[in-house]
Amino acid sequence: MMRFSTLVKHPADWMTGGPGVADGEHAAVITSRVRLARNLRRHPFPGWANREQRVAAFEVLRPAVEALAPMKKAFSGELGGLSPVQKQVLVERHLISREHAARGEGSAAVIERRQRFSFMLNEEDHLRMQSIQAGMRLSACFEALSALDTELEESLEFAFDADLGYLTTCPTNLGTGMRASAMLHLPGLVLADQITQVLQAVHKIGLAVRGLYGEGTESLGNLYQISNQSTLGEPEEAVIRRLERVIGQVAGHERNAREKLLEDDPGMVADKIGRAYGVLRHAHLIDSKEALNHLSILRLGAGTGFFPAEAIVTCDTLLMDIQPAHLQLHAGRKLSPDERDAIRADILRERLESLDAPTHGRDDSDDDGEDSGES
């Protein structure tokens, strides 16, 4: 089994982008995520089970999950054995939910070494399994996860009803038990003042829009999650196709908004990107909200030719590394908020040292009578 320190030493696969990181779509769609909720047929659901019953379910679930081929060398830990900072690191990486992090003995997380799959044992449901990949890959996430689910069916008897589908603790997950979501970066729509309009349209067709860390969280850094709400009445593939279509449209609006902003008000865009660059390169104290918002603008710069496209990966990795629990893990001790602001600024200056100043404005001033064609 993998140790926690080894698991989190490397960034997750999806944080470093993988193939297609520089293409237009990835600029707007950071990650795709699919989760399936499953329960055991003959065990009371975790929220109603007593301690003994929870442990009994846990003992059935854990060996079955650990026996899956991709999970053979996975990290597997009971939540009671993890420190609050370690649990928070997993939350910041979207590997476990905030609710799961609050649990202790009898609940566990089993996480694949490249962090593409994670399993929460005894969350609200007995089993919550997740697949996460960089870019617009909802179908791929679902197929990979569904294959593991099918494999689990051979050793576990899941609660299933021919009419109601997979039975879950909360009826809002009933049926497929599937929640598919994408994390979108939409600074163009925010700057162009079109974000409310676009998100309202998404909401109207029955999809949910949330902030960075799901339900009830604020939207920071122009990051939004779009996911399905309905889980009953449609096949998984139909839900995913609709999401992909809508997310593709939102990504298209974002691309258009960026192009239009650069055309109509290039000075404003260059100013925002230049200021974000200046603050991140030179600040000595910076809180996570300010850092996230500037990194968001830096990422916009990388997607619009102000910086090399690879800077997107630097931004995505930093978005994670500057968060409170990641900083404390990096420092190896608990940090006060003031200490965090100082260390956060140190990390940002160090990682962005080799990033040259934004070039878009300079290209325009190198006026030789021809359009440089840079976008």
Added chain:
Amino acid sequence: MKCDFCDQKATVFLTQLVEGNMKKVCLCEACAKERGVTDPTGFSLADLVLGGAPAFPVPGGAEPFATPGGPAKACPSCGFGLDDLLRVRRFGCADCYGTFRDETLAMLRGMHRGLRHNGKTPKGLIAREAKQRRLSELREKLESAIASESYEEAAGLRDEIRNLESA
């Protein structure tokens, strides 16, 4: 964002859908701890904090299911009561869905795009259930064959049952 109960910065955010209405609660760390939100192992946190409904039921607790007009319905497998379901809008076990079928269907109306599952089915489970159904059919036939002294037919049925059981 500020805490709903004091002027501190909120760090805990709860959102819950209750009968289609969104309830949002923002809490600072101290208020969250004071209200027991740091260990949300139970149901219905927003209600717990807002005081809109009683706290989630205690598993195996001694709460009587009695209501005026007779005892309220409870799940025979896990003891989860209808009053629990109506309060927390969560289920206690897989069998609760059968016990509270009518209430469930009422609850599902408007929640999803449909009322009938149309997605993946666990192949193994379906096959196991089909096998169990076939076995009980064959056993019934075997009994009536024996009762009517059709011993040749009974022998055939017995072999079929054995084959199916060992498959």
